[in-house]
Amino acid sequence: MTPAARLAAAIDLLDAILAGAPAERVLTNWGRSNRFAGSGDRAAVRDLVFDALRCRGSFAALGGGLTGRGLMLGLCRAEGRDPEALFTGLGHAPAPLAAAEKAHLAAPAPAPEELRASDWPNWLLPQLRTDLGADFAPVSARMQARAPVFLRVNTAKTTRDAAQAALAAEGIETAPHPLAATALEVSSGARKLSKSHAYETGLVELQDAASQAMLALMPLAPGARVLDYCAGGGGKALALAAACPEAKITAHDIDAARMRDIAPRAKRAGARITLAQPGQVTGTFDLVLVDAPCSGSGTWRRAPEAKWALTPARLAELTALQGEILARAAGFVAPGGRLCYMTCSLLAVENEAQVAAFTAQGLWHSLRALRLTPCEGGDGFFGAVLARV
Structure with missing residues (x-):
């Protein structure tokens, strides 16, 4: 053509x-x-x-x-x-x-x-200008361009240097990215990834660098019981399993179909992940991760169609759902455990405001939080680690 x-x-x-x-x-x-x-x-x-x-x-x-x-x-x-x-x-x-x-x-x-x-959607502009402040202009410029392709090195199987060499041997050039010690940014050969030996043998997984950086927030110890409460395709559960192979990881999602890829991905990665069907989580956990459903505004350069589909009513539904999920997930945190709340959103109403509303009840407090925008290279992400008062 x-x-x-x-x-x-x-x-x-x-x-x-x-x-x-x-x-x-x-x-x-x-x-x-x-x-x-x-x-x-x-x-x-x-x-x-x-x-x-x-x-x-x-x-x-x-x-x-x-x-x-x-x-x-x-x-x-x-x-x-x-x-x-x-x-x-x-x-x-x-x-x-x-x-x-x-x-x-x-x-x-x-x-x-x-x-x-x-x-940006016109109705969202005032909120974005307020939430992003001085970052509004540079973030807007970044969001006009295609997102980079990032890989997460599976450190349970290899090192970042060895993964780079293996990819290079197959014509896939990468460079380390400063957001995470496991992150590689693909500079050429991205379309060869899915059929590469490095990918098929679980040396690397596709995962945004900002998402990888968020995982560094989470306290993990050998033997820790971990629940990924909104697991979806299991990307974060797999990353946690690679970071701490001795941890006992359970993945759950309200829609079981979303988890259909976890088993084959875990097999490829050499990870052990237990799947809990919707509503069938039992026991308590040392770490509960809530990667909540959100607007996805931090990932709109990857999924631009979603940007134009979001409405004020849908955003209100999402923020209400986020509060409900946080409250439910908190019940699975063991004494002395941690609750991690995360979104791929740029909007304070889904991020800082959610944490503030949850901690205002007086039962939990925030230990630390991290907000990343595309100016750091990856997607927009927010994460907070919470503990009982």
Whole structure:
């Protein structure tokens, strides 16, 4: 496919997504029905679509409208590419520019700070400006770009240096990342990861560097009983098992289907993790981790579709749920144990405010907390370690 044909494909896909179809489904169906598109073409079109979703507001402003065509015109303008050289109508290229489009593209662009702000949901802007303070502008800029690919080295099987060497031998270049002693940032060869020997034998796992940094907060001792109360796919349970192989890890989630990958991942990693079915956790634990359901605002450059789907009502539902989950999980903490609350959110209402509301009851106090934004390189994360008063 030519660059122009890729743009045309992305325009059609974006129109379907803007009409309400899930992005992943749209991309999967397009790949299946366009077998002529090679893996490079599919990857390139996917990148165009997700770049447009990530920068939906600024691309629409630059390109002249919230349509697939407007977003791709905005992308060309943002990247300094000549739209007239690509929008020719020849072959599989998009139709030539209309007079109104040419006039819009020739007009002065909005100020950079205005463009960055437009890539957040408008209703959320006041809250983000308050919560991020001086970090608002740099975080907004970071969130417009693709997220790095990070790996967690499985220290139960290897060292970071040895994992780097093994990956390099398979054409995957990495560099240590300062957020965590187990973190590697992939600089090239990311698409080879899933079939690499290093991945298949459990030397490395995909995990954001900020998520890995949060795990360093947690007090772990040999033989500790640990409950990952909202385990999902088990990424944090696996990291805890690698950090302390002697710990007894139990993973639980209210939706058992979310945990279906834990067993094969644990086998690959050489970890022992017990699965507790929904509502069937028994006993108490030295450490209870609550990686609570949240807006995911710290990860929106990875999942930009979620950014535009969040509503005030949904955020209110999430904050209420977070308080309920914290209260339930606290009941599983053994005397002298610790409760760790965590989200991948940038919003204080899901982070500091939740901890403040929970500790205001007088039964728990916060020992330490950590807030990370994409300015540190990884996703946005918050974590707090709590103890009984």
